[in-house]
Amino acid sequence: AQSVTQLDSQVPVFEEAPVELRCNYSSSVSVYLFWYVQYPNQGLQLLLKYLSGSTLVESINGFEAEFNKSQTSFHLRKPSVHISDTAEYFCAVSDGEGFGNEKLTFGTGTRLTIIP
Amino acid sequence: DVKVTQSSRYLVKRTGEKVFLECVQDMDHENMFWYRQDPGLGLRLIYFSYDVKMKEKGDIPEGYSVSREKKERFSLILESASTNQTSMYLCASSTLGGRPADTQYFGPGTRLTVL
Numbered sequence: 119a120q121s122v123t124q125l126d127s128q129v130p131v132f133e134e135a136p137v138e139l140r141c142n143y144s145s146s147v148s149v150y151l152f153w154y155v156q157y158p159n160q161g162l163q164l165l166l167k168y169l170s171g172s173t174l175v176e177s178i179n180g181f182e183a184e185f186n187k188s189q190t191s192f193h194l195r196k197p198s199v200h201i202s203d204t205a206e207y208f209c210a211v212s213d214g215e216g217f218g219n220e221k222l223t224f225g226t227g228t229r230l231t232i233i234p
Numbered sequence: 235d236v237k238v239t240q241s242s243r244y245l246v247k248r249t250g251e252k253v254f255l256e257c258v259q260d261m262d263h264e265n266m267f268w269y270r271q272d273p274g275l276g277l278r279l280i281y282f283s284y285d286v287k288m289k290e291k292g293d294i295p296e297g298y299s300v301s302r303e304k305k306e307r308f309s310l311i312l313e314s315a316s317t318n319q320t321s322m323y324l325c326a327s328s329t330l331g332g333r334p335a336d337t338q339y340f341g342p343g344t345r346l347t348v349l
Contacts (some may be wrong), residue, residue, distance in 0.1 A: 127274065144263075152337075161238070161324060162341035208276060221267075221292070222338060226276035 120144055120211050124225035130234045131199050139194040141183075141209030141229045151192040152210040152222065153183055162208065168192065179203075204232045237261070238341035245338040246347045255344050257325030264329060266308035267338065268292075268300060271322040283308055315348045322346075325329055 121144040131137045134176040143149060148171050154162040164179040183194045192209060206229045210222040240254035259266065269284040269292075279292030281300040289300050297319060301309045308327075312319055322345050326338040 124276075154340075159342075161342045162326075162338075163340065166338045167337065221279060221282060223279075224269075224277040226274060 120149070120223040122209050122211050122223055122225035124209055124228050125226050126157060127226065128229045128231065130195055130231045130233055133201060135198050137195065137203075139190045139230065140206050141194065141225060143190050143192065143209075143211045147180075148213075150212045151155075151183075151185060152195050153177075153181070153192075154208045154224075156206045156208065156227075158205070160190065165194075166209070167213045199232050200204075201232050201234065203230060205230060217234050237239060238325055240341040240344050242344050244345050246349065247315050248349055249316060251253065251257055251312075251348075252313050253315050253346065253348075255312075255323055256323075257310070257327075257341055259308075259327040260340070261327065261329075262305065263327035263339075264305070265327060265338075266302065267326040267328075268298075268310045269324045269326065270294070271300050271324055271343070272284065272330070277324065280310065280337075281329055282349075286302060292315040293342045315346075317333070317348050320348045 123142045152167045153165040155165045156162045166175045168175050168185045181196045197226045207226045209225040213224050225227045238259045247253050265284050268280045269277040271277050278294050280298050281292050283289045283302040286305050299311045322343050324343045325341040328336045328338045
């Protein structure tokens with residue numbers, strides 16, 4: 119079974135500083151990786167995903183993540199954060215193609231707090 | 235835009251009550267999911283369904299059942315609520331499986347308190 123590790127449960131960052139949220143997953147033949155964001159009092163929404171192709175994927179609001187197969191990592195980065203980035207971020211993995219791939223395994227989440 | 239709605243944002247029930255949580259999606263998605271979200275534990279899958287009347291157990295199905303009589307609606311049932319089922323419950327939907335996992339769309343969640 120897949121597993122996802124988000125070692126940092128809370129990350130405080132000053133506004134306009136860079137941030138990295140770490141995500142590691144257990145290895146498999148092929149994986150598909152996701153970052154979801156949950157703003158206060160809302161459900162989760164997709165931030166970005168890696169399915170294939172370029173190992174660097176970007177979101178529309180300035181986040182990016184890089185798939186690193188050798189290190190089994192999919193860390194999320196942003197060069198300059200804003201107050202509006204305050205949220206909880208979840209990394210998730212699925213097992214690739216085939217029946218049952220619909221399921222995602224989520225990490226425990228990282229709460230990003232932006233300090234003005 | 236995809237919309238996933240859940241019947242209640244907040245719900246308070248007593249131990250032993252039967253509880254129904256309803257989820258409706260408007261995008262004709264085949265797959266639907268129920269998760270519970272607890273601090274420090276992230277999201278854990280309770281059940282999912284890939285078609286009408288079809289269901290599969292997730293990681294923590296004990297104490298729960300589900301029903302999917304119509305494609306757009308997926309219900310989570312707590313047969314006899316217990317205090318350890320106090321949690322945030324999230325519903326999600328996605329398009330057909332059997333290919334690289336597609337985006338799951340989430341509802342706003344139902345915060346259930348069992349007294």
